[in-house]
Amino acid sequence: MAIPNIRIPSRQLFIDGEWREPVKKNRLPAINPATEEIFGDIPAATAEDVDIAVKAARRALGRDDWGSTTGAQRAKYLRAIAAKVLERRPELATLETIDNGKPWFEAASDIDDVVACFEYYADLAEALDSKKKTEVKLHLDSFKTHVFREPLGVVGLITPWNYPLLMTTWKVAPALAAGCAAILKPSELASITSLELGEICREVGLPPGALNILTGLGHEAGSPLVSHPDVDKIAFTGSGPTGVKIMTAAAQLVKPVTLELGGKSPIVVFDDIHDLDIAVEWTLFGCFWTNGQICSATSRLILQETIAPQFLDRLLEWTKNIKISDPLEEDCKLGPLISRGQYEKVLKFISTAKNEGATILYGGDRPQHLNKGYYIQPTVITDVDTSMEIWKEEVFGPVLCVKTFKTEEEAIALANDTKYGLGAAILSKDLERCERFTKAFQSGIVWINCSQPCFWQPPWGGKKRSGFGRELGEWSLENYLNIKQVTQYVSTDEPWAFYKSPSKL
Numbered sequence: 290m291a292i293p294n295i296r297i298p299s300r301q302l303f304i305d306g307e308w309r310e311p312v313k314k315n316r317l318p319a320i321n322p323a324t325e326e327i328f329g330d331i332p333a334a335t336a337e338d339v340d341i342a343v344k345a346a347r348r349a350l351g352r353d354d355w356g357s358t359t360g361a362q363r364a365k366y367l368r369a370i371a372a373k374v375l376e377r378r379p380e381l382a383t384l385e386t387i388d389n390g391k392p393w394f395e396a397a398s399d400i401d402d403v404v405a406c407f408e409y410y411a412d413l414a415e416a417l418d419s420k421k422k423t424e425v426k427l428h429l430d431s432f433k434t435h436v437f438r439e440p441l442g443v444v445g446l447i448t449p450w451n452y453p454l455l456m457t458t459w460k461v462a463p464a465l466a467a468g469c470a471a472i473l474k475p476s477e478l479a480s481i482t483s484l485e486l487g488e489i490c491r492e493v494g495l496p497p498g499a500l501n502i503l504t505g506l507g508h509e510a511g512s513p514l515v516s517h518p519d520v521d522k523i524a525f526t527g528s529g530p531t532g533v534k535i536m537t538a539a540a541q542l543v544k545p546v547t548l549e550l551g552g553k554s555p556i557v558v559f560d561d562i563h564d565l566d567i568a569v570e571w572t573l574f575g576c577f578w579t580n581g582q583i584c585s586a587t588s589r590l591i592l593q594e595t596i597a598p599q600f601l602d603r604l605l606e607w608t609k610n611i612k613i614s615d616p617l618e619e620d621c622k623l624g625p626l627i628s629r630g631q632y633e634k635v636l637k638f639i640s641t642a643k644n645e646g647a648t649i650l651y652g653g654d655r656p657q658h659l660n661k662g663y664y665i666q667p668t669v670i671t672d673v674d675t676s677m678e679i680w681k682e683e684v685f686g687p688v689l690c691v692k693t694f695k696t697e698e699e700a701i702a703l704a705n706d707t708k709y710g711l712g713a714a715i716l717s718k719d720l721e722r723c724e725r726f727t728k729a730f731q732s733g734i735v736w737i738n739c740s741q742p743c744f745w746q747p748p749w750g751g752k753k754r755s756g757f758g759r760e761l762g763e764w765s766l767e768n769y770l771n772i773k774q775v776t777q778y779v780s781t782d783e784p785w786a787f788y789k790s791p792s793k794l
């Protein structure tokens with residue numbers, strides 16, 4: 290498929306169904322990480338804009354055209370959004386590649402997931418109508434109880450840059466399906482496609498205020514959203530330190546949060562794998578796709594000693610074969626990192642690993658054929674000790690560290706030797722062993738004989754310091770619903786008889 294030439298749109302903030310200049314009129318540059326050039330700009334919201342957007346969202350909830358909709362009516366909007374995204378697929382994928390640096394075919398497949406996700410939550414919105422009011426059986430006949438599932442209210446959605454429009458969709462689609470009014474704050478490092486979602490919402494006639502999009506910096510636009518007293522919930526994906534700040538600020542208002550905060554996930558490879566090449570490819574994909582910038586990356590390879598030399602030899606052959614290029618080039622499999630900051634951070638992780646005594650078996654530097662852009666070679670690090678930073682901390686770049694093991698017990702201990710708990714993978718022919726590892730892994734996601742495939746129907750999220758709450762599937766809808774108990778006294782002719790009636794004194 291030909292990659293289209295496109296015009297870069299220039300947008301304002303999307304508030305109350307229209308484009309509005311930020312109160313302070315500031316803008317931020319949009320940078321293409323493959324060229325290091327500024328290719329456009331985005332509006333920079335501040336607390337004043339947050340307040341305007343929150344008011345618009347609250348008004349939307351009070352108006353019939355959004356606040357009184359059925360799930361079936363909201364499903365129509367979600368399907369219309371999906372159709373428009375699909376119509377603009379090549380253009381949105383190109384914008385995402387220019388803004389984020391991920392290979393174009395990965396970006397296009399993310400856009401397919403965006404479409405599927407909006408359609409999926411349209412189905413769940415429809416299904417919600419029949420589950421809106423459910424009876425709870427009581428042990429007494431004099432009372433009747435129902436449970437209502439109603440929209441939680443105004444929700445703040447704060448998203449990262451690694452899957453710009455997809456991470457936006459993981460939050461926006463269920464929030465709208467549930468009937469909430471939302472304020473989205475995408476990452477300042479890749480906001481272009483999330484702003485285009487605003488244009489799509491305008492075109493499909495989504496009622497004003499149902500979705501508001503505020504681009505801008507974390508401390509200027511994200512932080513006031515979290516602290517706003519009229520925002521009922523925050524859903525966040527991003528770094529651990531920002532997650533801690535958000536949880537701390539939200540705690541002051543007893544505001545619920547869901548947090549998806551990265552990881553340092555293991556992939557355990559046994560000597561009884563089905564096929565060497567297949568196992569090697571899953572290992573590489575598990576760490577290097579999305580340019581290594583994925584929260585669930587299985588970036589710690591825990592390898593059975595008996596196959597280590599043979600496995601690593603083959604892994605290096607495959608690694609050398611990965612095409613690193615401008616992500617708009619056909620067949621690119623590894624593009625640049627998102628920003629200069631991220632590039633420097635990843636190089637620092639590699640140099641610290643070297644200083645701490647690890648061996649850079651492959652990569653570790655900028656590829657020689659690319660002298661511009663935030664590119665780093667796929668990197669494989671051995672002679673790793675569990676006290677090293679590279680073993681413990683999330684790199685968020687194409688860096689795989691390797692440790693060998695002898696016994697199953699040792700492999701489990703190494704796999705769980707992390708403060709994080711998002712994903713974990715095992716490659717082995719022995720399905721009983723896979724079952725034992727599934728139970729033993731301290732994680733929210735387990736992959737057996739693969740790593741990373743992610744579908745919209747199952748739940749996604751972690752434990753330990755990877756955060757809490759679940760996105761995707763029906764679990765995500767629950768994040769945006771209030772469960773209301775309604776109890777009715779039906780024996781209205783019967784006195785309650787707790788106090789003495791004055792008439793009988």
Ligand SMILES: NC(=O)C1=CN([C@@H]2O[C@H](COP(=O)(O)OP(=O)(O)OC[C@H]3O[C@@H](n4cnc5c(N)ncnc54)[C@H](O)[C@@H]3O)[C@@H](O)[C@H]2O)C=CC1
Nearest residue numbers: 448449475476506507511512527528531549550551584685
């Ligand atoms: N779990 C994940 O999927 C991701 C993890 N990361 C990790 O985070 C590191 C730093 O990347 P950043 O983009 O700086 O992540 P970040 O966590 O700072 O940013 C994520 C989002 O939070 C917003 N934000 C930042 N400070 C905030 C605050 N005080 N209140 C409210 N919102 C705030 C940002 O504007 C952005 O929209 C990466 O090196 C990587 O290790 C980054 C992106 C995604």
Ligand SMILES: NCCCC(=O)O
Nearest residue numbers: 451452583584585743
């Ligand atoms: N495959 C989507 C992973 C999203 C994330 O990094 O949270």
Ligand code: NA
Nearest residue numbers: 320388478479
């Ligand atoms: Na960018």
